[in-house]
Amino acid sequence: MDHDPKLPPYSTGDPTSFAYSTSRERWPIIITQAIDDVYRTVGSLPDNSDEDKQKQAEGKKILGELAKLKYELQHNRALTPLRDDGFDDVKVYNDELARRGNLTWLDGPWLFIECYLFRRMSTYFTTSQHWKTYDVFARQKIKSFRSSRAAVLELAARYRELITQLQQSKTHDAEAERLLFAEMCDVCLWGNASDLSLLLVLTYDTISQIQGSEARRAAEKNILVNDLPQVYEHLKSLKDQKIAERRVDIVLDNAGFELFVDLVLAGYLLASGLATHVVLHPKSIPWFVSDVLSTDFAALLNALASPRAFFETPSDEDQLRGVTPAPLEEDHVAQLDFLFADWSRQHAEGRLVLRPNRAWTGPGSFWRLPAEQPELVEDLKQGVLTIFKGDLNYRKLVGDVAWDPTTPFSEALGPLGPGSGLNILTLRTCKADVVVGLKPGEDEELRKTEGGGGDTGARKWAWNGKWAVVSFSRGT
Template identity: 35%
Template sequence: MSASSFPDFAPNNTPFKPLAAAADGSNFTYESLHNRVPHILTDVINDFYHAVGSLSGAGSEATAAEGKALISELSKLKHEMVTNKPLTPLEDDQCGDIPTWNAWLEKYFATATWYSAPFLTWETYMYRRIATIFRRSKYWAKYDFFASKKEATFRASMVAVARLCSRVDRLTRESVAAKDNETKMHLAFVEMLQASLWGNQTDLSMFPDLSSEKLEEMQARISSGENNSKIVSNDTDRIWAIVSRLKGGRVDIVLDNSGFELLQDVLLAHWLVAVGYASKVVFHPKRVPWYVSDVTNADFHWLVDAAVSPELIGDKGMSPEDEAALKRLGATWKSLLASGVWELKDELFWTGPYGYRYLPTEGKDVWENDLVKSDVVIFKGDLNYRKLIYDLEWPLDTPFVDAIGPIAADPRAPAIVALRTSKCDTITGVSSEKVEELFRIQKNWMYSGEYGVIQLSPGRWCSKQ
C-alpha cells in the first residue's frame, strides 16, 4: 500500500467505519459518551458555579447574572448529550471558524445525534460549543473554564518540574560539548523524544481526577524510562536520521496538553535549539480552551513565567541547584520568544472540524504558509493523532503513512512525527504479531493510556533516508 491507497474521502464516507457509540454499550466510545465526557462537563458546570458564587463587590451583580445564564446554557448542552438530541448549529462567537463548523455539520452530519455521530465529531463539537458559550458573553469572554485544573496539576509537581529541568540543563550542556559525538547525541535525542511522548500521559480529559500523587508516579516513570518498552510502534531511529542532518532547521510542534506535557515539549525544543539542529521552533497551541488541558497561548506564557519566577506559584521543597536550573531555563525561554527563535501560532484549524488529511484543502493557509516550510512537524498527543489518521476502525497494521493520506503524499511535505499515548481505540502501524501479543497482555491496551507510538511519515525526506 501507499498513501494513494486511501485518497481523500468525505468525512461521512470513510473507507473504514468511524468510531461511534455501540448500541449495546460495549465499547470505549460509548463509555466516553455515557460517563467520562458528561463527568467532564459536570466538572465545568460545578467549577464555574463556584466561580460565579465567589463574586463580590460593586458591579458584580451583572457579571453574576450573566454567569448564571451561562450555567443554564452549559446544563442545556449536557441535557442534549445525555438524551441523544441532534447536534445543533453553533452560535457565532466571532472567532472566525463558526461558519466553517456549521457548513461542515450541515453538509456531512445534518441528521446526526450524539449517539449516532462519530466519536471525533461529537467530542470536538462539544468542546467548541463550550467555548462559544463563554466567548459570546460580555463579562466571561476571556474566561478559561479549564485554567484552574491546568495550573493546579503543575503547581502540585513543582519539585519534580525543577528536578527535571535541572536534569535537562545538564544533558543539554553535555550535548553541546559532545556535539561531534554522534552516539552521545543520538542517546540524548532518544531521551528527549521519549520524554515528550510519555508526557502525554498527564491528560486531564482522560484523567480528570488526576491527583498530585498519581502525577508524581507518572512523572517518575517518564523520567526513568520505565515506560519505553510500551512503545508499540517506534520510528525513533528513522526520525533521528532526519533530525541529525538538520543544521539550523525549522521544527514545528502541534501542541497537546499544558502543564507537565508542555514542559516536556518545551525542553525538547530547548535541546534542539541549543545543540544547533533547529534555529526556529514554531509551537501551535489552541486559540480557544480545548479538551480540558490543551495548551493555549496563555498557558504557554504561564509556564515560562512559572519557570522564571517559581516563587510566585509555590516552590517549596526544591533544592537550590534545581531551582537555579529552572530559573536559568525560564530566562532562556523568555529570550527565545522575544527574539522570534520560538514562535506561537494558534491557527483556528486546530480547533476546527476537519481531520488533518484535509490540511492541503480546508487548512490550506496553515499547510502552505507554515507546515510545508518546516523540516519536521511533531504532532503531540491522542487527539492530534486521531485527527491525523482520522478516527476509524483501521486494520491495526495499516502503515501510518497510508492512513494520513494527502499530507504524506504531497511532494513538499515535511517529515511528520506523531508522539501519542493511546487513549482511544484507533491506531495504525502496529504489526499483526504485536497486536496479538498486546491483546493477550491487556485487552484495553488501545485506550488505557499506557501504550504509545512514535511514528514517522518522512515526506520530502523520503529519498534522503
C-alpha cells in the same frame, strides 16, 4: 467530510468502542467540572458596581447553558447548530452538522461530536460581554502543573546540566547524541510526571552507561512503533549539510507538565543544533479540557519566573486541608531561573515562537487541511519536521476511522503522507481505538493481554495510555 478516509468512523453508539463509555461517562463529568468552575468564579465576584453585577448575571446564564448541555447529552438529544460568535469556524461546524443529518449525542461519529462539544461550550463564553476569554479549564491545568512539582524540579536540574554541556563542548560521542535524542523524545512522549525513571539519564555522562541502557529499554518496551532512529538521521543529516533554516514545528497537546516537557524538547533541539527554530502550535479556544492555549504558555513562564510564589503558595485545596507546601531549596530556584532565562531568551530572539490557528480546533480530520487550510499546510512545509503530540492529534491525522491496524502510517495520513512535502512525526500514547503501523498479528496478541479486550470485539489495550506509537512519514 468529502476529504476524509472512506472507512467507518468510530461511533458513540458502538458498545465495543471507547467512544461509547467516553460519551456516557466522561463527557458528563467534564461538563459538571465546568459548571463547578464557573460557579466558584461567580461566587467569588464582587458586586460593588453595575459591571460586577452584569458579570455575575452572565456567569449565571452560562451556568444554565452548561446545565442544559449536560441534560441534552445525557438524554441523547439531537445536536443543534452552534450560535454565531463571530468566528468563521461556526459556519464550518453548522454546515457539517446539516450535512450529517439528525445526529444525536450517543449515536454518531465520535470525532465530530467530541469536537462539537468543546466548540459549543466555547460559544457560551465568547458570546458574552465579560467572559469572552475565560478558560473554564484553567484551574485544572494549574492544579495539574502544581502537583507535578517534584518532576518539574528533577527535570529542571537535568535540563540545566545538559544545556550547559551542550554550550561548553563542541564534540560529543555520536552514539550518545543519538541516544540522547531518543531519550528527550521519550520523556516528551510519555509526559508523565509520576514516572521519574525517565528523567535519570539526560546527560552525556550517563546516557551510554549500563544503567542508562537499562532505563532506555524499560522506557521503550511499550512503544509499539518506534521510528525515532529515522527521525534523528533526518535532522542530523540536515544539520551536517549546514542547511541554514531548519525549523521544527510542534502541534501541542496538553498543558501543565506536558507543556513543560515540550519546552524541554524544544530547548534541547535548539541547543543541540538539530533545529534552528521551533514553532509551537497551541489551540485558540479551551479544548479537550487540558489542551494548551497561548495563555497557558504565559502562565507556565510566569510560574518559572516566580517559582516560590507559585509552588510555595497554598492552593485552595491546601488551605482546606491545612497544608503548607515545603519551601523550595536555593538550588531549585536557580535551576528554574535557568529555564526561564533560556526559554525567555529563545522566545525574545524569535527562535521559539507560538503560532495558534483555529484550524487545530476544527470539526474533522487533518485529511481536510490541504483543501481547506492550504496556507497552514504551506507554512508547515517551510519546516523540516512537524511533530504532532498526543492522542487527539493522532486521531485527526488518520481520520479516526476503522483502519486495519497493519495499515502503514504513511498511507493512513492520506493527503498528508508521501508527496505532501510534510515530514510528520507523531508522539502518541494510545487512548483511543484507532491505531496503524502494527506488525501482522500484533493487535491480536495485545488483545489477549490482561484487560486487552480478548474476544469482546473491543481494542481495550489501546484505551489506557499504557502503549505508545512513535510514527514518522517523509513528505517526499
